[in-house]
Amino acid sequence: MIAGEAEVLLEVMDLSMHFAARDGASGRVRGLVRAVDGISFTVGRGEALGLVGESGCGKSTTARSLLRLLEPTGGRVVFDGVDVLSMDARALRAFRGRAQIVFQDPFGSLNPRLTAGGMLEEVLQVHHLAGEATGRRRRAVELLELVGLRAEHAGRYPHEFSGGQRQRLGIARALSVEPEFIVLDEPVSALDVSVQAQILNLLSDLKADLGLAYLFIAHDLAVVEHLCDRVAVMYLGKIVEIGPAERLYRAPRHPYTKALLSAVPSLDRKSEPGYERTMLTGDPPSPMSPPSGCVFHPRCSHPKKDEECRRDMPDLEECGEGCFVACIKERSRLGGGA
Amino acid sequence: MDIVTRTRADEALLEVSELRTYLHTRTGTARAVDGVSLRVERGESLGLVGESGCGKTMTALSVMALVPSPPGEILPGSSIRFEGEELVGAAEARLRRMRGNEVSMIFQEPMTSLNPVHRVGSQVVEALQLHRGLRGREAAAVAVELLAEVRLPDPEVRFGEYPHQLSGGMRQRVMIAMALSCEPRLLIADEPTTALDVTTQAQILGLLSDLRQRRGMAVLLISHDLGVVAEFCDRVAVMYAGQIVEEGSAQEVFHHPRHPYTQGLLASLPGRRSRGTRLAVIPGVAPSPNLWPHGCRFHPRCAFVMDRCAEQAPDLLPIAGSERTARCWLESPETAAAREDTRA
Numbered sequence A: 001m002i003a004g005e006a007e008v009l010l011e012v013m014d015l016s017m018h019f020a021a022r023d024g025a026s027g028r029v030r031g032l033v034r035a036v037d038g039i040s041f042t043v044g045r046g047e048a049l050g051l052v053g054e055s056g057c058g059k060s061t062t063a064r065s066l067l068r069l070l071e072p073t074g075g076r077v078v079f080d081g082v083d084v085l086s087m088d089a090r091a092l093r094a095f096r097g098r099a100q101i102v103f104q105d106p107f108g109s110l111n112p113r114l115t116a117g118g119m120l121e122e123v124l125q126v127h128h129l130a131g132e133a134t135g136r137r138r139r140a141v142e143l144l145e146l147v148g149l150r151a152e153h154a155g156r157y158p159h160e161f162s163g164g165q166r167q168r169l170g171i172a173r174a175l176s177v178e179p180e181f182i183v184l185d186e187p188v189s190a191l192d193v194s195v196q197a198q199i200l201n202l203l204s205d206l207k208a209d210l211g212l213a214y215l216f217i218a219h220d221l222a223v224v225e226h227l228c229d230r231v232a233v234m235y236l237g238k239i240v241e242i243g244p245a246e247r248l249y250r251a252p253r254h255p256y257t258k259a260l261l262s263a264v265p266s267l268d269r270k271s272e273p274g275y276e277r278t279m280l281t282g283d284p285p286s287p288m289s290p291p292s293g294c295v296f297h298p299r300c301s302h303p304k305k306d307e308e309c310r311r312d313m314p315d316l317e318e319c320g321e322g323c324f325v326a327c328i329k330e331r332s333r334l335g336g337g338a
Numbered sequence B: 001m002d003i004v005t006r007t008r009a010d011e012a013l014l015e016v017s018e019l020r021t022y023l024h025t026r027t028g029t030a031r032a033v034d035g036v037s038l039r040v041e042r043g044e045s046l047g048l049v050g051e052s053g054c055g056k057t058m059t060a061l062s063v064m065a066l067v068p069s070p071p072g073e074i075l076p077g078s079s080i081r082f083e084g085e086e087l088v089g090a091a092e093a094r095l096r097r098m099r100g101n102e103v104s105m106i107f108q109e110p111m112t113s114l115n116p117v118h119r120v121g122s123q124v125v126e127a128l129q130l131h132r133g134l135r136g137r138e139a140a141a142v143a144v145e146l147l148a149e150v151r152l153p154d155p156e157v158r159f160g161e162y163p164h165q166l167s168g169g170m171r172q173r174v175m176i177a178m179a180l181s182c183e184p185r186l187l188i189a190d191e192p193t194t195a196l197d198v199t200t201q202a203q204i205l206g207l208l209s210d211l212r213q214r215r216g217m218a219v220l221l222i223s224h225d226l227g228v229v230a231e232f233c234d235r236v237a238v239m240y241a242g243q244i245v246e247e248g249s250a251q252e253v254f255h256h257p258r259h260p261y262t263q264g265l266l267a268s269l270p271g272r273r274s275r276g277t278r279l280a281v282i283p284g285v286a287p288s289p290n291l292w293p294h295g296c297r298f299h300p301r302c303a304f305v306m307d308r309c310a311e312q313a314p315d316l317l318p319i320a321g322s323e324r325t326a327r328c329w330l331e332s333p334e335t336a337a338a339r340e341d342t343r344a
């Protein structure tokens, strides 16, 4: 369920990551932050699954816990038939050679004491790739050029790069181990659209030629629409809608997805007659005390919103064309023959 | 003399002219910013867009007098005037006052400017103490208000957390709160909303628009998101290889780009129509600031290159019949005339 057509490479089942929120002064636990709260999805071989949603809804936490950079508090993760959460240190190392991540914050994730070339060569060495020292050096330059940087950049330290150049170093590092699966957390947010296009073309090529699979986290919905086969929309630790990208963009069903799509800034919106942005009203939600029932109900503008939404937590249910939506009102619409 | 008495009505709030910021590195001198001139009026918003690595952040850091030195150097002949007062070469005490009270900056990567070992709240409080002289409970209360204003959920709880406990977009909003804490007259925002979803982004941009109207705050917005710039900015300047290559009203520049670089940029935008196809890219790679191409810096990648382009560097040329400029020989009177001839 909630899968695409490709052979499944990664399966995430009921994944949860709850953090203890401590009181500033006393250090006492005063609640739980339900950063990720029981989400399930799959990523097929050669497939790109987009993950979008409100800032703070748990996307990066999902990424980190499924790669076990954080130990999730619940659920299961299966990669190529093997249970990731019960891997021992050795199995985990092998897993890291097949599943990589590009971090959201490029500066924080690069070792300040290593040059760009030195960093890539080190990764190649750890994973026994590209032969001896000269081979590694050549491969490091190749990788830099692949992401639109130049050979001369090999000798530079992270602080000597611009924001977008640093972001591309993170991508080069992830590609260096020749993985089968990459989590890309906002990988192109610091790139101008032409360099961004170059990186997106590169990702498409690797996907088509080598069958690379991606979990692609981004706030730029046009980028997600361009690259991804399927898209999952998250809100407050839960997936509220998931389905084929084409369908989800054409006919969004969840009120949150609709609000999101209507807020995309564009070159022409200012001049579009009659264009109305559905602004989300109400306070941003708290993962420490999520609302009862449907987590979106306090900000929902669905015409049929009622008591039921405040009471019942909706599950993801099929709503046609391979799409799943967690909204009681949309589900009943399907039942009513819509 | 008081600055206010020197301020004249026709003076721009910020006027940068012929700014050259070079970086002297182990491998030579990088001419990162190489002759940038721009004006920001009171209450105006100017967008600054351009290729990754073309010098946008360095331009902003130069205005803030925060270019790391070494390796950085602002060359003689560069001028940065704020309300008519020259800031290049000004005393450090004056610059500190400027940064605290008149101009503030939202940095591109939040983690580089948030202190990882201090709680979020105490960092906002510190900014308030420094810039507005608030103390104790009052400072804490204003800090929580600011955090709520930038739409941070549970502001009282977040107040006591460390940066690593926040999501990327939450950190970005903390930075925005800190930058707004001094009620600046000019806000320099370097990619302020890259970690925000589009609905939160719309709210933050709404907040900034509101401050522009209420307080006359001007904004220099650096962004790769052309949609954001089109919606938020009055004017836009396009940068390439350390220089401004095109400038004009955001609507005109985005709907009728004149410089081939701007045209290439707009052609690369992804979206519905591009699904399943390859995106257009500007051919070639970005040139090195250690060795800018001779003549027009864009000519090795330009589809319209002429002999002259490789030899002679064009100035920012006015575009007939508009308030716009473009650094391209296609805009020279002779070329324009020749174009008319071939058409006739």
Ligand SMILES: Nc1ncnc2c1ncn2[C@@H]1O[C@H](COP(=O)(O)OP(=O)(O)OP(=O)(O)O)[C@@H](O)[C@H]1O
Pocket: A019, A020, A033, A035, A054, A055, A056, A057, A058, A059, A060, A061, A062, A104, A287, B164, B165, B166, B167, B168, B169, B170, B195, B196, B197
């Ligand atoms: N180490 C941590 N300790 C406590 N809380 C955390 C920690 N890491 C994340 N959180 C909380 O988990 C929630 C989800 O954060 P996450 O970084 O996954 O969001 P996100 O969807 O990636 O947001 P953004 O789009 O802003 O990057 C937030 O409320 C955040 O404060």
Ligand SMILES: Nc1ncnc2c1ncn2[C@@H]1O[C@H](COP(=O)(O)OP(=O)(O)OP(=O)(O)O)[C@@H](O)[C@H]1O
Pocket: A159, A160, A161, A162, A163, A164, A165, A190, A191, A192, B023, B025, B030, B032, B050, B051, B052, B053, B054, B055, B056, B057, B058, B059, B068, B071, B108, B289
């Ligand atoms: N400390 C440094 N030493 C040497 N070169 C540097 C240093 N900092 C930046 N550079 C170089 O200066 C140039 C301009 O950098 P800047 O950060 O201004 O780019 P930018 O336009 O902000 O790019 P982006 O959109 O990627 O953030 C880049 O080519 C960069 O590699």
Ligand SMILES: [Mg+2]
Pocket: A059, A060, A061, A104, A185, B167, B168, B169
């Ligand atoms: Mg994140």
Ligand SMILES: [Mg+2]
Pocket: A162, A163, A164, B056, B057, B058, B108, B190
């Ligand atoms: Mg920058």
